[in-house]
Amino acid sequence: MGFRPRPTQQQSSLWHEGFYACVVERAPPGFDAISEYQLSLRPRRADLLLLRRTQEPRRDAEARILRGLWPLLSQATLIELKSPTRGFRRAELLRLMGYGLQYHERHVEQLAHARDLTLVLVTPCPSQPLLDELGALDCRLAPLGNGYATVVGFPYTIYVVFTDEVAEAEQDDFLRIFSHHAVQTREALHWLEAWIREKKSMPNAREREGLDEMLEKLLRSLPPEEVMRHYKPEERLAGLAPEERLVGLAPEEQILALSDEVLRSLSEAYVRTLPRRVQQAIRQRLGK
Numbered sequence: 001m002g003f004r005p006r007p008t009q010q011q012s013s014l015w016h017e018g019f020y021a022c023v024v025e026r027a028p029p030g031f032d033a034i035s036e037y038q039l040s041l042r043p044r045r046a047d048l049l050l051l052r053r054t055q056e057p058r059r060d061a062e063a064r065i066l067r068g069l070w071p072l073l074s075q076a077t078l079i080e081l082k083s084p085t086r087g088f089r090r091a092e093l094l095r096l097m098g099y100g101l102q103y104h105e106r107h108v109e110q111l112a113h114a115r116d117l118t119l120v121l122v123t124p125c126p127s128q129p130l131l132d133e134l135g136a137l138d139c140r141l142a143p144l145g146n147g148y149a150t151v152v153g154f155p156y157t158i159y160v161v162f163t164d165e166v167a168e169a170e171q172d173d174f175l176r177i178f179s180h181h182a183v184q185t186r187e188a189l190h191w192l193e194a195w196i197r198e199k200k201s202m203p204n205a206r207e208r209e210g211l212d213e214m215l216e217k218l219l220r221s222l223p224p225e226e227v228m229r230h231y232k233p234e235e236r237l238a239g240l241a242p243e244e245r246l247v248g249l250a251p252e253e254q255i256l257a258l259s260d261e262v263l264r265s266l267s268e269a270y271v272r273t274l275p276r277r278v279q280q281a282i283r284q285r286l287g288k
Contacts, residue, residue, distance in 0.1 A: 015083035016047050022191070023065060028070055030060075033050055039099050039102045039103055058071075064174070068148050069120070072157075074118045076110075078119050084124045084163075084180050084217075085213045087129075094133065123163070124163050147164070147169055148162075163176075173187070177191075195214075255282070
């Protein structure tokens with residue numbers, strides 16, 4: 001294409017970062033993906049810019065996410081993502097259209113025609129705010145099937161992707177992460193779990209928008225027996241009465257549930273009556 005804009009740095013929602021990472025991993029060959037692309041000198045950024053490598057053969061059929069979308073895309077594509085917890089809000093289609101105009105103005109030499117630029121709104125499902133905005137713009141949705149639609153009545157080609165429907169139609173468990181559906185396969189769960197673990201280890205990650213919501217999504221999708229390992233011991237016991245915390249433990253195991261301060265008050269004679277492994281655990285904890 002002759003131009004490759006540099007990615008820019010800005011604090012963003014982890015939904016956007018996760019979507020970018022998932023798309024990069026699962027896109028067909030022939031695309032460059034740039035996250036948080038800055039559209040103007042002022043800090044307004046599209047969620048995702050896709051640039052088709054026009055000098056290479058098209059291999060859209062090799063996509064592993066949004067399989068019905070890639071054949072529709074032109075030379076440059078701007079994507080706006082609405083997370084399953086936030087959804088579409090008023091004026092966000094206008095914002096996407098504005099991004100398209102800004103991008104076209106900035107790269108008018110490379111984009112000879114309006115059809116060279118594609119705009120895509122990715123959102124979980126149809127909503128009244130979206131329908132209201134289409135009506136206010138004298139535009140309408142024309143369904144393409146399987147969760148894809150196009151906006152009729154605007155100079156640029158605009159597609160709308162409803163992740164709830166596309167994820168089911170294409171049986172795409174990675175796309176379910178960005179829908180209202182629970183994640184079903186272990187592969188996608190492991191991907192989401194590793195993504196969250198990486199972000200939780202970063203400084204101030206808890207202050208990043210979307211982390212708690214993504215963790216909640218993971219916990220809702222995990223089998224019950226795997227949920228508790230994502231909580232610290234004190235979080236698992238929070239709200240339980242003291243006697244409830246010891247349910248199921250043998251008497252000698254209940255001794256080990258005592259604090260170090262209480263263990264120090266036990267007489268040596270009593271400790272010697274306990275099983276050897278319990279004695280060793282007590283002495284190790286007390287440094288004896």
